[in-house]
Amino acid sequence: MEQPVAYGVCAEKRRLVEEYGQATEAYLQSMHELRARTPTSRKADYEQLRKAVEIARLKAEKVRVALERHLSEHHC
Numbered sequence: 001m002e003q004p005v006a007y008g009v010c011a012e013k014r015r016l017v018e019e020y021g022q023a024t025e026a027y028l029q030s031m032h033e034l035r036a037r038t039p040t041s042r043k044a045d046y047e048q049l050r051k052a053v054e055i056a057r058l059k060a061e062k063v064r065v066a067l068e069r070h071l072s073e074h075h076c
């Protein structure tokens with residue numbers, strides 16, 4: 001696999017770091033929404049929000065694992 005390097009920084013690493021930042025941000029936002037809305041939510045709405053938080057958490061976790069794997073394989 002080609003690893004383009006821009007300005008001395010591994011492009012794939014930059015992409016993963018960026019993606020991880022966005023995924024983490026999305027997770028925190030969904031978490032915030034869950035906390036803000038739980039007291040007034042019906043059970044079905046709560047379940048939906050809780051599921052969204054879980055999906056966002058898993059995505060952030062997946063990107064984190066990909067980033068760690070890249071760092072250990074690519075030593076960048």
Ligand SMILES: [Zn+2]
Nearest residue numbers: 010013074076
């Ligand atoms: Zn790299």
